[in-house]
Amino acid sequence: AMNENCLFCKIIKGDIPAKKIYEDDEVLAFWDIAPQAPKHFLVIPKKHISGPAAMTEEDEQLIGKVIRVGAAIAGENGIGDDFRVVFNNGAGAGQTVFHIHMHILGGRAMNWPPG
Ligand code: 5GP
Numbered sequence: 001a002m003n004e005n006c007l008f009c010k011i012i013k014g015d016i017p018a019k020k021i022y023e024d025d026e027v028l029a030f031w032d033i034a035p036q037a038p039k040h041f042l043v044i045p046k047k048h049i050s051g052p053a054a055m056t057e058e059d060e061q062l063i064g065k066v067i068r069v070g071a072a073i074a075g076e077n078g079i080g081d082d083f084r085v086v087f088n089n090g091a092g093a094g095q096t097v098f099h100i101h102m103h104i105l106g107g108r109a110m111n112w113p114p115g
């Protein structure tokens with residue numbers, strides 16, 4: 001269900017514009033507004049889940065799809081085979097939007113450890 005106060009639910013609904021890359025009935029991918037790499041996009045489920053720690057067992061397949069779709073569209077969007085996948089959980093870890101989202105970052109050397 002839509003969360004009235006959630007930025008990403010508003011993007012899903014179309015109330016806030018986004019540069020969409022991929023969309024189906026369950027997931028949406030769009031470019032990050034403040035990219036931290038030459039290529040940086042987000043993949044979200046349309047279901048409102050506040051973050052990884054709020055997932056239940058019934059969300060496992062959906063978030064698996066988020067990962068699969070993100071990896072599959074990276075190659076077609078200028079990223080190639082080398083990219084970083086990030087889920088931030090909690091404000092102390094840098095989560096600022098409390099609708100679960102996967103970052104995919106690439107287009108440059110993605111060093112490890114990330115710091
Ligand atoms: P977090 O810090 O919660 O892991 O990631 C939230 C991400 O959402 C950030 O990278 C931020 O730049 C991005 N973001 C925040 N507001 C918007 C927006 O209105 N549109 C888009 N496309 N990205 C946004």
Ligand code: ZN
Binds near residue numbers: 010047048
């Ligand atoms: Zn939401």
